[in-house]
Amino acid sequence: MEAAIIAGAVRLGSRRALDVVKEALDRAERAQHLGAFTELHPEHALACAARIDAQVAAGNNPGRLAGVPIAIKDNIAHAGMPMTAASRILRGYTAPRTATALARLEAEGAVVIGRTNMDEFGMGSSGENSALGPTLNPVDTKHVPGGSSSGSAAAVAAGVVPLALGSDTGGSVRQPASFCGVVGLKPTYGRISRSGLLAFASSLDQIGPMARSVRDVAIATHIMAGEDPLDSTTLRSQMGTMAAERKPDLSGVTIGLPEECWKPSDLGDVHRTVRAAIDGLEALGARVRQVQIPSLSAAIPTYYLLTSAEAASNLSRFDGIRYGDRAVSDDLIDTYTRTRSDGLGSEVQRRILLGTFALAEGWADDLYRRANAVRARMRAEIDHALTDTDALMMPTAPTTAFRLGEKHTDPIQMYLSDIFTTPPSLTGHPALSVPAGTVNGLPVGAQIVTRHHDEPTAMRLGMAIHGR
Amino acid sequence: MPVDTDTVREMASLARLSIPDDRLEGVAADMRTILDFMGEISNWEGSPAPAAPATRRRTDTEHEPDGRALIEAAADVDAGEVVVPPIKGAS
Numbered sequence A: 001m002e003a004a005i006i007a008g009a010v011r012l013g014s015r016r017a018l019d020v021v022k023e024a025l026d027r028a029e030r031a032q033h034l035g036a037f038t039e040l041h042p043e044h045a046l047a048c049a050a051r052i053d054a055q056v057a058a059g060n061n062p063g064r065l066a067g068v069p070i071a072i073k074d075n076i077a078h079a080g081m082p083m084t085a086a087s088r089i090l091r092g093y094t095a096p097r098t099a100t101a102l103a104r105l106e107a108e109g110a111v112v113i114g115r116t117n118m119d120e121f122g123m124g125s126s127g128e129n130s131a132l133g134p135t136l137n138p139v140d141t142k143h144v145p146g147g148s149s150s151g152s153a154a155a156v157a158a159g160v161v162p163l164a165l166g167s168d169t170g171g172s173v174r175q176p177a178s179f180c181g182v183v184g185l186k187p188t189y190g191r192i193s194r195s196g197l198l199a200f201a202s203s204l205d206q207i208g209p210m211a212r213s214v215r216d217v218a219i220a221t222h223i224m225a226g227e228d229p230l231d232s233t234t235l236r237s238q239m240g241t242m243a244a245e246r247k248p249d250l251s252g253v254t255i256g257l258p259e260e261c262w263k264p265s266d267l268g269d270v271h272r273t274v275r276a277a278i279d280g281l282e283a284l285g286a287r288v289r290q291v292q293i294p295s296l297s298a299a300i301p302t303y304y305l306l307t308s309a310e311a312a313s314n315l316s317r318f319d320g321i322r323y324g325d326r327a328v329s330d331d332l333i334d335t336y337t338r339t340r341s342d343g344l345g346s347e348v349q350r351r352i353l354l355g356t357f358a359l360a361e362g363w364a365d366d367l368y369r370r371a372n373a374v375r376a377r378m379r380a381e382i383d384h385a386l387t388d389t390d391a392l393m394m395p396t397a398p399t400t401a402f403r404l405g406e407k408h409t410d411p412i413q414m415y416l417s418d419i420f421t422t423p424p425s426l427t428g429h430p431a432l433s434v435p436a437g438t439v440n441g442l443p444v445g446a447q448i449v450t451r452h453h454d455e456p457t458a459m460r461l462g463m464a465i466h467g468r
Numbered sequence B: 001m002p003v004d005t006d007t008v009r010e011m012a013s014l015a016r017l018s019i020p021d022d023r024l025e026g027v028a029a030d031m032r033t034i035l036d037f038m039g040e041i042s043n044w045e046g047s048p049a050p051a052a053p054a055t056r057r058r059t060d061t062e063h064e065p066d067g068r069a070l071i072e073a074a075a076d077v078d079a080g081e082v083v084v085p086p087i088k089g090a091s
Helices: A003-012 A017-030 A042-057 A100-107 A150-157 A174-180 A214-224 A269-283 A294-317 A332-343 A346-359 A365-385 A411-416 A422-427 A455-466 B005-014 B021-044 B067-073
Strands: A037-040 A069-073 A111-116 A163-168 A183-186 A206-211 A254-258 A287-291 A391-395 A431-439 A442-450 B076-078 B081-083
Touching (some): A042 A111, A100 A163, A163 A214, A174 A442, A269 A391, A269 A431, A269 A442, A294 A411, A391 A455, A442 A455, B005 B021
Parallel strands (some): A069 A111
Antiparallel strands (some): A183 A206
């Protein structure tokens, strides 16, 4: 059931929040084989639900998400709860405060039932890089759910919760949403506060909602959006609204198809499925035209150079002194080194080494600074393409969910899973993934990229494709 | 990219990581493959970019931040210490 419908029923008193939350906790227990949760919080959730029921009984407004059970990725702070980012190095760490985005959802009555599994520190595209074990795709458990917000996507797709929070640095909300057949949004950079989100690559990281409907994603985004004094990169402007139309009149809307994402050599079942969804938008009046964004072909090297460099810096704080586990040694440098070597997983260590290399004297000009220049060029090219189009569309991922273990030993193939999702992350544009159909029973997502601040157009088109 | 076992050892030292000797060559080969792939970026030097148009804003409107809600969401402080809810399972 959709979050909006649950909240309406709780507000009207036709359903008790306590019952709704108990049912969600039962579903989570039954879905344990998916490995979607790192931890459930039944006592906390039931106490919150009881408070909401008391508010309803007293005639008070319990909020727009009254009694809606939600799940949050294990890199989003929730006061008094453990936060590990699925890493051994943060075993035993407890968050001292609640992330702004989550505090805003809780203030509207959302109830956190647990924390979801993920690729360690957000580094991965399959949900396999977790110290707690992989997450399975509820659609077909032999396949990965995508990553890094693997558990959030799986929890929503399995119907455990109607709404979950992920974080998206290069596609970590959209790609698992595509693989699991749910809706996921990476908002405009700065739309939602990053305060309380464990940093991976700060110039790209964004919290994003995942749900079964575009409407729920829109509601959650509206609640979480807005300026936050705890994050100086948040936007001062308010997000626009959209009409919830299933079959909107799209005359006057132009959709751009970047040639770099629609190469004749790449056109397979996934592209054909997304193209059929775009045909549906044309039937509602939208016009479609080809556009060129040449720098898209440099997206993966640019993304991995910049994020690895930022990660090498951001993760240097995890040395055993202030956070989580510490290896015991009489020597300070040895304490740092042993703590980090024992506590960080192999993919995280690989990216830290790459980032350190990209920032090293002698290579920084060739790699890091050049990647920043390409990033600026990409932003200008996408802005340019969006001057006479309203949205750009392409598949969210080049394939459907691959099999567990299929790409785990080949980092380049794994990185290429993000080929369509990394550009909006680098340029800060909003991007929505909506289910567009299936190929061999596995979901296919369509990605809609719009101008900065224009999430409503992405959601309007997404609702026209998804129907809810 | 010229990455050998000495390079890996140096990067690991800078990053406060320890790579066992028997894994150094494998990590170096891995980094060479990835950095060669990332080296594609050097093809982009000097390529002219189109002038960035002014960002078009549509239905956004200015608003005042909800300061009260933020303050309510902040943790309490008692004698200079942040007060957090009891930790589940803690004694």
